[in-house]
Amino acid sequence: MYELGVVYRNIQRTDAQVADRLGPLGSATVHEAMGRVGLMKPYLRPIYAGAQVSGTAVTVLLHPGDNWMMHVVAEQIRPGDVVVAAITAECTDGYFGDLLATSFQARGARALVIDAGVRDVRTLTEMKFPVWSKAISSKGTIKATLGSVNVPVVCAGMLVTPGDVIIADDDGVVCVPRASAQKTLDAAAAREANEGEKRAKLAAGVLGLDMYNMRESLAKAGLRYVD
Amino acid sequence: MYELGVVYRNIQRTDAQVADRLGPLGSATVHEAMGRVGLMKPYLRPIYAGAQVSGTAVTVLLHPGDNWMMHVVAEQIRPGDVVVAAITAECTDGYFGDLLATSFQARGARALVIDAGVRDVRTLTEMKFPVWSKAISSKGTIKATLGSVNVPVVCAGMLVTPGDVIIADDDGVVCVPRASAQKTLDAAAAREANEGEKRAKLAAGVLGLDMYNMRESLAKAGLRYVD
Amino acid sequence: MYELGVVYRNIQRTDAQVADRLGPLGSATVHEAMGRVGLMKPYLRPIYAGAQVSGTAVTVLLHPGDNWMMHVVAEQIRPGDVVVAAITAECTDGYFGDLLATSFQARGARALVIDAGVRDVRTLTEMKFPVWSKAISSKGTIKATLGSVNVPVVCAGMLVTPGDVIIADDDGVVCVPRASAQKTLDAAAAREANEGEKRAKLAAGVLGLDMYNMRESLAKAGLRYVD
């Protein structure tokens, strides 16, 4: 994979209504709805607590220590997008700060997900521009080598194809492929619908052992109780 | 060690009054009072700042990626307990979320300490159910393999026997064995009693060098000053 | 390097006015102004968000698990200093807590930067005494072995000579050598002066591609656009 020096201008974004509705369901519910796949590695952490976004992925592939393509991807952002940045090797440098965030926000980006470092996090927090990153670092970058924009990339262990849906919150970042976004939304919404009733029962002291009828299968597996 | 497929229902909990009084002394003071032992590895971090708890340990041993026994341990919780979860191999999956937290809280648990991942951290924060964990991850788990409940476990490098006292705050997590809980409480309280006076002296500009009479021993060790 | 058992009492501090003016410029801008050098490794993190300090370095070299010299360095602190603590091997123990912080603060220290662990972080946060550290840990230390005070040290991968300027904020920690402090301040201030105008343009939707005239050089490097 990994074509270098190319910018794809026309990508097929997931329907905005589907993308928007996935966010509030949360990364954990969506990840379960996909069959427990789609999750980026948990080393990606939000720069501040409480952000919860979803949007359509525009992707950028960068080389270690070089953020030139960040300026190229900015032009490809449309309102409702989340920028997903992958690096061709491990790097913790600060590829992104308040100036780029101002530009991304002006173009309508909702967030950045980056498999590297970010800086100016206090200003980004004040701007309410959320970033999920591997590191926070003042280390600046150069502008010397071409990467690509809107090619499929691997970010924090997960393949992201431009136009996929990104769901990010305090629990992590999930990627839902465009082709399965509607199906995933339906499954996740169904999961969510059940949760209120379950929560009420558990709050009332009902045990999961009984609510999920686990006692029999546990006994069959050989669980024994000792007084 | 590590007996599998067993739930011990009757464990000897440390006296509740002792357990309760250890919490406010803090993990650092208690750890010192034990002779600088008893501390879990510092990679365990609270999911939100400011929580400070102590309680009696109920333990659960789980396999990687499998949270079945979490439902089994819920039944064994009594008010004032802290659940301590160990895994038989390294794992960052999210074993615990808002539904289990609702159940644990309804049973009277004060906190969870887990050598793996947790999810729904925003909701857990709103519920004020504190968790000390190795990771935050949306990754769900299966229910396929038996572990055990209320067996001695190693959590983040420290042995925890059911009924021991767990003290957890922003500085980390300490385990005090039941047999030495009263003695540790006495020693920790004595340490604490001294601190106010020391703090006042230091705030007034007195140096630790003088307050602790270190100058002579430093000189004896060979320390020399160069102007 | 690394002379042991010595305390240098007279060090040449960078001019206080220069040191003070570097802080508000921020670690990222200062690091760029130095030619993208001077940054400590990004594993150093502040114990609470929002702190932003600069000051002149007093240094202390310690052995793993031994904080004896922390009391020795306290005496050498002058108002406006930042204490920089290096360890002779990797260690996450909690070398520093609220008592030492009280003493450091009483002597006029603005912050601690330590390549190891710290404890009592809740109290330190309440005291508004910021610390940048590698770990948070209740683990206490002993007082058995001599290190040194005000010798050049390597902290988190960066050489710090006593009297250098330390700039620390949410993005990380930068060290500016005394000899280049004024020059760095001028360069950083110049960078900063440009940023307001750039930010306004970017906020108005102007692209970095145009504002920085990147299109030609990208095309020359071979970038191609696909519709």
Place this chain on the structure above:
Amino acid sequence: MYELGVVYRNIQRTDAQVADRLGPLGSATVHEAMGRVGLMKPYLRPIYAGAQVSGTAVTVLLHPGDNWMMHVVAEQIRPGDVVVAAITAECTDGYFGDLLATSFQARGARALVIDAGVRDVRTLTEMKFPVWSKAISSKGTIKATLGSVNVPVVCAGMLVTPGDVIIADDDGVVCVPRASAQKTLDAAAAREANEGEKRAKLAAGVLGLDMYNMRESLAKAGLRYVD
């Protein structure tokens, strides 16, 4: 991405002659020939030194702690294949040992590349069945959950599509997409052809500065020499 519970039996393998010729060129040369992309993360290490293989990828996607699909993928191996195993979350368990290696070898597999752990490494070394893995661990796995075979997977940060070419040696593991395998082979062979002459010159004491005509560009970039 990540379809679960599916085995694709018919995959389009890269032409065997192309795959076979890429191996001796080595992972470093092939990676350069692709434009410095295609490399799996360097935490993947061979279980013994000196192995050098290339072959066509058959892929398997597994859940943490569950190696059931390893038996399913065995049936899909053809002579000349390299099995690439990805896990849906971080895991260091030993998914693979001497029995599976015997089976894989009998089916014609040349190697295993796995983003997790492996065991029986002494026997595997004696069998000359090379494995590139993230860990070595005795920890066994269960057989409870479906993954997939011959779907695209992300292994150690790199996308692998079934039929791609895997090149693995002491320097690491590279994946060459089927579509660009011939082009990459040509480019890599051309690079290789030049190396002998260069090596002779350098061995004779000619400097890279002169051989590559770097002096002018270094001077233009501002390099200065101080005597």
Place this chain on the structure above:
Amino acid sequence: MYELGVVYRNIQRTDAQVADRLGPLGSATVHEAMGRVGLMKPYLRPIYAGAQVSGTAVTVLLHPGDNWMMHVVAEQIRPGDVVVAAITAECTDGYFGDLLATSFQARGARALVIDAGVRDVRTLTEMKFPVWSKAISSKGTIKATLGSVNVPVVCAGMLVTPGDVIIADDDGVVCVPRASAQKTLDAAAAREANEGEKRAKLAAGVLGLDMYNMRESLAKAGLRYVD
């Protein structure tokens, strides 16, 4: 747990014949025979390949950077023992080198397992004194603080009680409690007995899918094949 300043001279060692017979079965087989528990974390690695030992545990608890108790434990070694060294906090210092190895070997120790660093590895390799450690480091240690000998310790995440059996080879380190050593030996030997026949079948091309009758359960779980 963790009593400090005590040396237990009389420990109940597992029967030597049982301990000796567990070694050749290997850590992976023994770990499986215990129900997939008992394994130390896989970051412990042998300092040279090919060593395979088993023996009865004598334990030593040390403080970070302090190897004083290594000399104390030496006296407690009997022929057939394996020394297991735990540290009260994370440390990579080199606690053990060729002089201590000479002493340990003279006392009849078969190996050292240490949750820290070791040095003089070339000489240890020549002496054929195997060590499983977390790090290799020239960093020396001091002799200032008491630990304990022959108390239960946690080493690399696993509880070890003096007299337990340690099995260590290229795949890792397993601890078998004295009480279950005979039972584990029987189970491990039974597993081993089956392996030869299985290996022959697999080498002949029989698939695990058939040999283990997995096809039906896979189909029941929903696995589907696509041509």
Place this chain on the structure above:
Amino acid sequence: MYELGVVYRNIQRTDAQVADRLGPLGSATVHEAMGRVGLMKPYLRPIYAGAQVSGTAVTVLLHPGDNWMMHVVAEQIRPGDVVVAAITAECTDGYFGDLLATSFQARGARALVIDAGVRDVRTLTEMKFPVWSKAISSKGTIKATLGSVNVPVVCAGMLVTPGDVIIADDDGVVCVPRASAQKTLDAAAAREANEGEKRAKLAAGVLGLDMYNMRESLAKAGLRYVD
């Protein structure tokens, strides 16, 4: 620190006879002789076992992913030198391979110590050109940004001034400042002289407890024996 874009041609190398005699004493003995300082972090590992070198440091400072200055430093190598390469941020890329090694070897370099990655390790092993590195990686680098040659650098946590002595073996890498090289050699040789006699005693079964007269100080510290 860290001046960029400069090559210092005239450095003061430690006397060759002193540098040469330090190597056979080994990194552990030399590190002890310096008072347990001078050691680079233990994550630096040799690419093959058994190499043991010492030599005078020539230094090179590089940017992440950019090995341009490697060609510049080659010209400054004199017979007996060891090249020490530092990077301005964390990086695992393969900065150095067989062509550069051929050039370095032709210039008389004895080894490379690099706080980053290396490649072509099989060829380097055949050439007997030892490298101590943080990673092994096929990832290539670009040639775009100036660093410096023969400035003081921090490599793996240790300050190295050009002309210092580097001692590297299987236990790690130590830097001895030029000014203290003779004194360190004398102290290390004295330590070494004692070791033969000690080893003989220990091999004969004498305990360190007796040989070092530790029993009294242990008893004074409170050690007690329990039968």
